[in-house]
Amino acid sequence: MERHQILIVEDDPVNINVLVGTLRDDYTVFIAKTKEKALKLLIEKKIDIVLLDLNLPDGNGLDICKMVRDDRETYSNPAIIVMTGSRDSDDELRSLEYGANDFISKPLHNQILKARIEIQVDLLRKTALLNKLARIDGLTEVANRRAFDESLVREWHRCKRAGQPLSLLLIDVDEFKKYNDAYGHTSGDMCLRQVAKLLIEVFKRASDLVARFGGEEFAVIMPNTDQKDAIALANIALGKMVEKNIPHQTSSVHDVVTFSGGLITTFPVDIDLTAEEIIHQADVQLYNAKKEGRARIMPAFTQQVASVF
Ligand SMILES: Nc1nc2c(ncn2[C@@H]2O[C@H](COP(=O)(O)OP(=O)(O)OP(=O)(O)O)[C@@H](O)[C@H]2O)c(=O)[nH]1
Numbered sequence: 001m002e003r004h005q006i007l008i009v010e011d012d013p014v015n016i017n018v019l020v021g022t023l024r025d026d027y028t029v030f031i032a033k034t035k036e037k038a039l040k041l042l043i044e045k046k047i048d049i050v051l052l053d054l055n056l057p058d059g060n061g062l063d064i065c066k067m068v069r070d071d072r073e074t075y076s077n078p079a080i081i082v083m084t085g086s087r088d089s090d091d092e093l094r095s096l097e098y099g100a101n102d103f104i105s106k107p108l109h110n111q112i113l114k115a116r117i118e119i120q121v122d123l124l125r126k127t128a129l130l131n132k133l134a135r136i137d138g139l140t141e142v143a144n145r146r147a148f149d150e151s152l153v154r155e156w157h158r159c160k161r162a163g164q165p166l167s168l169l170l171i172d173v174d175e176f177k178k179y180n181d182a183y184g185h186t187s188g189d190m191c192l193r194q195v196a197k198l199l200i201e202v203f204k205r206a207s208d209l210v211a212r213f214g215g216e217e218f219a220v221i222m223p224n225t226d227q228k229d230a231i232a233l234a235n236i237a238l239g240k241m242v243e244k245n246i247p248h249q250t251s252s253v254h255d256v257v258t259f260s261g262g263l264i265t266t267f268p269v270d271i272d273l274t275a276e277e278i279i280h281q282a283d284v285q286l287y288n289a290k291k292e293g294r295a296r297i298m299p300a301f302t303q304q305v306a307s308v309f
Pocket residue numbers: 139172173174175176177178180184185186187188189192214215216290294
């Protein structure tokens with residue numbers, strides 16, 4: 001099971017010793033005795049839980065709460081449990097208002113502290129699972145459109161910064177309406193699952209993303225992939241599709257299921273394209289592939305377009 005990371009923000013050596021002794025067997029523990037060190041660790045490490053003392057030598061612990069909650073891009077977004085010797089209910093209220101998840105009074109009771117931490121860990125696990133499920137297509141179990149949209153924007157920014165090309169392949173199963181009509185919707189579903197499985201097998205780099213783009217359309221984001229490699233991979237996928245030998249007797253293209261692909265490679269990388277424009281250009285190539293007779297990949301470099309939308 002995943003070992004969670006806890007950051008103890010506390011300057012009292014006695015408290016630190018007690019906390020480390022209580023937690024080190026079950027968690028990876030980091031210690032920050034100042035606000036500054038805590039913020040540094042929250043940038044550098046993926047911290048899951050912060051145990052936060054309010055009175056720190058260089059300021060109030062609640063400043064950390066506020067900064068972390070206001071800037072989720074910079075800091076890891078941990079669960080925060082405020083610990084304080086104060087019995088003041090205003091402190092408790094303010095902690096919660098500043099984004100703390102829980103508040104616990106000192107002196108700490110080890111078992112209660114551990115139980116409170118476990119509640120937060122359980123919530124983190126459930127949230128992570130929900131986030132994952134919200135990005136998966138139920139039928140094919142590849143990334144869904146939402147995950148695709150987020151990934152394309154993120155990867156395109158990253159490739160531009162790194163001066164790398166990005167290739168995008170849009171795939172549409174040929175004459176799929178006829179397939180559904182001939183073999184039934186359930187067979188159609190099974191066919192889409194097989195296409196997804198095949199794409200995952202071909203586009204297997206950790207940075208590649210295979211997604212269901214909609215209906216019988218799939219998309220593959222290939223960061224840091226030039227046109228030559230992207231064409232080669234797309235053609236391997238098409239070859240494997242034919243090899244799968246899924247009968248499609250009513251297709252005018254082939255007697256087995258095939259697909260058409262529109263491929264775009266951003267080149268040069270510094271042009272001012274939006275993610276929507278990249279999709280649009282891949283879609284134009286997909287249209288061309290269909291027009292040219294289907295069961296083929298139509299590649300192109302991106303062209304600067306005046307306005308697409
Ligand atoms: N079985 C199944 N069919 C789907 C699903 N999503 C979309 N479709 C079907 O996919 C078909 C797409 O039809 P069209 O857009 O006309 O395209 P096509 O028949 O593939 O024709 P071309 O793209 O021109 O080759 C429609 O009949 C949709 O009902 C799905 O999840 N399961």
